[in-house]
Amino acid sequence: MITVGVTGGIGSGKTTVCKEWEKLGANVVYADDLAKELMVTDDRLRESLIEAFGEDTYHPDGRLNRPHLIHQAFEEGRVEELNQLVHPAVARKFVEISNEAKQAGEEMVVEEAALLLNNGRPENLDLVVIVRSDREDRLERVSKRDSVSKKKVMDRDENQPDFNKLTHLADYTIENNGTLEDLRKKSIQLYHKIIQEYGGEKNSGVF
Known part of the structure; x- marks a missing residue:
């Protein structure tokens, strides 16, 4: 593979x-889509985002508060900080997907x-x-x-x-x-x- x-x-x-x-x-993994998914489902990433950008990063029902995060990243000049948290999570998941694909013979x-x-x-x-x-x-x-x-x-x-x-x-x-x-x-x-x-x-x- x-x-x-x-x-x-x-x-x-x-x-x-x-x-x-x-x-x-x-088998195509779209990093932006995967990142959005992981920001909700990856507990380790969720904790890191809350620690960095505050409790307002998520709504009370667990949904990502995108306007808040976009404001923090782009209007407050913290894009690189956000990337440093999200990209390792995406990379870990891609390795996992690749290993599964290899086992499946893709x-x-x-x-x-x-x-x-x-x-x-x-x-x-x-x-x-x-x-x-x-x-x-x-x-x-x-x-x-x-x-x-x-x-x-x-x-x-x-x-x-x-x-x-x-x-x-x-x-x-x-x-x-x-x-x-x-x-x-x-x-x-x-x-x-x-x-x-x-x-x-x-x-x-x-x-």
Whole structure:
């Protein structure tokens, strides 16, 4: 079994790549979705969040108080503090999912995460793929998708890495500056290339 990390800036198309891979049989873990789940279900993480951000982090019925946490993280400048608590929990769970997938005989497990390379290349991944797209295209896509202003998208983008400076950490780079169909075709090509070539020498490349 092979473990692959897929990353890229907001609106780069990394989720589209992963959705195509899911159709082909990959087990994809979306880090943002997993983080939201763990902030409610992981007792260890819950305790850490309450200690850091206060009792208001959760509603009395146990639900995550997202407005409070978003305010603390983004308006109080504590994004990195939040990441330092959540990311280790996500990493632990991904290892658990990967082990279960290996035992089940699955051929590929994927972690889709915008902040995958924040602390260098993760040691638990066999391959890393970066999806890149021109910034203006990314801002336009997300603005339309989320019905928000480009300014808000820019603010979110500024909290993410500059992936043009991280390509040395990736085995493959997918350039997404064409149509959606172009991206889907590149995604399918790369999936089959990885499945076919893994086990031999890994050749880096741009798609």
